Amino acid sequence: MFTVCTDPSLLSGFDWFACYLTTPKHLTFFGSFFLVLLLIVVVAPLALGLGFAAAVASRSGSPFLSLPGRGYVALARGVPDIVFFLFVPIALDQAFEYLRYLMICPDQLGGVWQGNDFIVCSAAKLPLSTAAPIWHSVYGFGLAVISFGIVFGAFAGNVLVGSFKAVPIAQIQTGASFGMTESQIFHRILVPQMWIFALPGLSNLWQILIKATPLLFLLGLQDIVYWARELGSSKTGIYAYPHPDWRLYYFGFLLVFYLALTAVSEAAYKRLMVRLSRGQGTIASVGKATLRSGF
Amino acid sequence: MPVLAKPRSEAGSKGMSGCFETIQAYALRAIGIGERLLPKTDITLCEQMVLIGSGLIWNVYFGILATGFGFWFAVCLSLGRASPLAILRMAAASFVFLFRGSPLFIQFFFAYEAFVLLPKIGVTLDLGVFVIDASTGWLTKAWAGALFVLFCNTAAYSSEIFSGALQAVPNGQIEAARASGMTKFQIFRRIMFPNMLRLAWPAYMNEAIFLFHSTTLVFFSGFPAWRQEGDALYYASYFAEKTFNPFVPYPIVAGYFILITLVIIGFFSVTSTYLNRSVPQQRRVKPRFRLLRSR
Numbered sequence: 001m002f003t004v005c006t007d008p009s010l011l012s013g014f015d016w017f018a019c020y021l022t023t024p025k026h027l028t029f030f031g032s033f034f035l036v037l038l039l040i041v042v043v044a045p046l047a048l049g050l051g052f053a054a055a056v057a058s059r060s061g062s063p064f065l066s067l068p069g070r071g072y073v074a075l076a077r078g079v080p081d082i083v084f085f086l087f088v089p090i091a092l093d094q095a096f097e098y099l100r101y102l103m104i105c106p107d108q109l110g111g112v113w114q115g116n117d118f119i120v121c122s123a124a125k126l127p128l129s130t131a132a133p134i135w136h137s138v139y140g141f142g143l144a145v146i147s148f149g150i151v152f153g154a155f156a157g158n159v160l161v162g163s164f165k166a167v168p169i170a171q172i173q174t175g176a177s178f179g180m181t182e183s184q185i186f187h188r189i190l191v192p193q194m195w196i197f198a199l200p201g202l203s204n205l206w207q208i209l210i211k212a213t214p215l216l217f218l219l220g221l222q223d224i225v226y227w228a229r230e231l232g233s234s235k236t237g238i239y240a241y242p243h244p245d246w247r248l249y250y251f252g253f254l255l256v257f258y259l260a261l262t263a264v265s266e267a268a269y270k271r272l273m274v275r276l277s278r279g280q281g282t283i284a285s286v287g288k289a290t291l292r293s294g295f
Numbered sequence: 296m297p298v299l300a301k302p303r304s305e306a307g308s309k310g311m312s313g314c315f316e317t318i319q320a321y322a323l324r325a326i327g328i329g330e331r332l333l334p335k336t337d338i339t340l341c342e343q344m345v346l347i348g349s350g351l352i353w354n355v356y357f358g359i360l361a362t363g364f365g366f367w368f369a370v371c372l373s374l375g376r377a378s379p380l381a382i383l384r385m386a387a388a389s390f391v392f393l394f395r396g397s398p399l400f401i402q403f404f405f406a407y408e409a410f411v412l413l414p415k416i417g418v419t420l421d422l423g424v425f426v427i428d429a430s431t432g433w434l435t436k437a438w439a440g441a442l443f444v445l446f447c448n449t450a451a452y453s454s455e456i457f458s459g460a461l462q463a464v465p466n467g468q469i470e471a472a473r474a475s476g477m478t479k480f481q482i483f484r485r486i487m488f489p490n491m492l493r494l495a496w497p498a499y500m501n502e503a504i505f506l507f508h509s510t511t512l513v514f515f516s517g518f519p520a521w522r523q524e525g526d527a528l529y530y531a532s533y534f535a536e537k538t539f540n541p542f543v544p545y546p547i548v549a550g551y552f553i554l555i556t557l558v559i560i561g562f563f564s565v566t567s568t569y570l571n572r573s574v575p576q577q578r579r580v581k582p583r584f585r586l587l588r589s590r
Contacts, residue, residue, distance in 0.1 A: 078553035080508035082515070086532060087545035118539050211398040218515055225404065232408075248408040255397050255405055262396035 020241045029227035033257065036213045036224055039145065043209060046149035048202075051156025058161055073157040081151050085215050088147040089140075093126065100124040137221070144219050152209055159201030164190065166197035196276050203269040210261050214254075228254055314341035325349040325524050333523060333530075338538055346530045347547050353526035354555070356438075357510040361445035362503050368446065369453035370488075376458050387454070394451035399444070399509055400516050406444045407517030410434040437518035445513075449506045456502060460495035461487065493570045500563035504556055511548075527551060 005019035020026070057069030097120045101108065105121040122128075127135045167190055175185040217225035232247030320330035322345055334342045375387030394402065434440045464487055472482045514520045514529040523533075531544035538544075 078556045079549040080511045080528075080552055082508075082511045083528065083531075083545055083548050083552070086528070086535070087541050090535070090541040211400075214398045214400040217400075225400070228404075245408075245412055248405070248412050251401060251405040251408055254401050258397040258401060259393070262392075 016241070020243075023241070025227070025231060028222075029224070029231055032222060032224045032227055035141070035221070036216070039141075039148065039213055039216065040209055042145050043148040043152060044206065046145065047152035047156050047205075047209075050149055050153025051158075051160050054153060054157035055160035055164060058157070059164060069157070073154055073161060075154060081212065082215065082218070084151045085147055085212075085218060088150055089143040089219055092143055092146055094118055096126050097124055100126065140219065140221050144216055144221060147219070148209070148212070152205065152212075155205050155208065156202065159198055159205060160194070162201065163194045163197035167193045199269075199273060199276060203265075203273075206265060206269075207262060210258065210265065224254055224257075313339070314345075317341050317345050321345045322349055323352075325352050325526070325530075327522065327524055333533065335537065338534060340543065343530075343534050343544050343547055347527050347534075347544060348551065350525055350527035350530045351551050351555075353437075353513070353524075354507065354510040357442055357445055357513060357526075358503075358507040358555075360442055361449050361510075362506055365446045365449035365453060365506075368450040369457055372450060372454035373457035373461055373491075376454065377461055390447075391451045391454055394448050395455065399448055399512055402444050402448060403441065403512060403516035403518065406440060407435065410440050435518075436521065437513055441513040441518045445506065445510065448509070449502065452502050452506075453499060456495045456498045457491055459498075460491045463494050464490040489570070493574065496563065496567050496570055500559065503563070504559050507555055507559065508552065511552075 005022070054069045054072050057065040058073060060066045060069070097118075101120040101124045104124045108121050127139045171189050171193060172185055175189045180188065214223070214225050216223040228250035229247060232245065232250035234245040235242045317339070318341075321342065323329050324333075324346060326349075333346070372387045372391060375383045376391070378384055378387075434443065468486050468490065469482060472486045477485065511526060511528040514525040520529050525533075527548050531548045534544040535541040
């Protein structure tokens, strides 16, 4: 990075640290924090969309829609999410490869399940073994995003089902007495009013999502946990920057990162709540009572 | 040809009696009793069910002890947060922020490194209750170290619930108690504590469920499984790796956890009836399901 860093063994004190913290590996480590933020930013709308769809489906009069919707939402409760995170990416990967097998090499010798092994022809592999390493990472990240989306979609569905129920029935009756159709009531009354009730639950979900991001490491991605373990482990003299086991400090840094993320989110949530409460006729907008998120 | 057919028929003849033998060999494998070697080839459904069930012993161990001890610490923390002493309030609030604001996953890593490293470099850490030094090597084992982290984590989350419930205790009851000459301790013991429990119980049930779910993280974060004695998910991932088939072991874990969740719900509904025995029937606090807990 800097010109002084050409021979690390001569450095000491501040210079040593300045050079140590700007090695290419450390820059990758800092970059992986953006991976975490990217995951949160991509998963949040995906999960919200899935959750909204599930909540609407579970309210449907047709059992063909309401049963899958309810089942999907209920599943998230009984099963630890980490089980999903270990299961869904492998299942998705096999599903994609199976689809490609059907398209590309359906007459493969011996089928896809040979004993206990799942084997597809090399042309159907995802990503192709000839692909650049970056595509392997992108594919892994994509699988992670879908898995997080599915799990958090169920959580969000649970929150939204509750907030649909929280809209005062008088509002819906008023809409009906004005001669609105069901879909008009849904679009003009139910959906606009439901968000304020959903907000505490969704903010909580946001916090859960932030705290679930280290699970990326379990999916084999080179995220902040991976790099903290990698860079923190003790380095002997054969390395340019030898140091003892510093994983404690690296994990301490991650701890501070997450605490800061939590604190910033909480502050943002408070401001958002004040804004959205304007003119809603709830305690938050009418009375001066302090806001209690209720959770 | 008949020679080739032999292993197949042997595997088929395992059947019920074979499963009984598997139970004898592996039912207590997770705590080091029974067969030493894990099955490597020809893994049967029975072996998966038994070993994953054996791993469940650890999940139940962590879950029960962490909630059992964490409950009392949580009560102390919420009293601390309501204390007139500013320093007590600060200490309790920062403890809660630390453990609620960071991922459990990172807490496990951090704690493991701390328990391993600090005694090694000669640092002794005085936690007030006990001192971490070279003699506390047992803290690097999952049974103690992970339990300690889970205990702090659940105490922080529960104290948030209990603090809310403490503030919701009807003031009239406290005034009545004061008027009848009760001491401060008597008021807490007879009025505040029972009311707090009653009000917090539904939310606390959710906390207990999610704590049990969180126990699956233990052997995936820092604390190594000693002699392949791990929890349910540890064995499930072992089988998924050995059979390349995630579609059997992970659903088994999911099934076991749904059972545990049902047991917890049952326990809390029974105790909820007891806690609400003096409350008029129609005002009984119903156990409600909420999905609000992060790790």
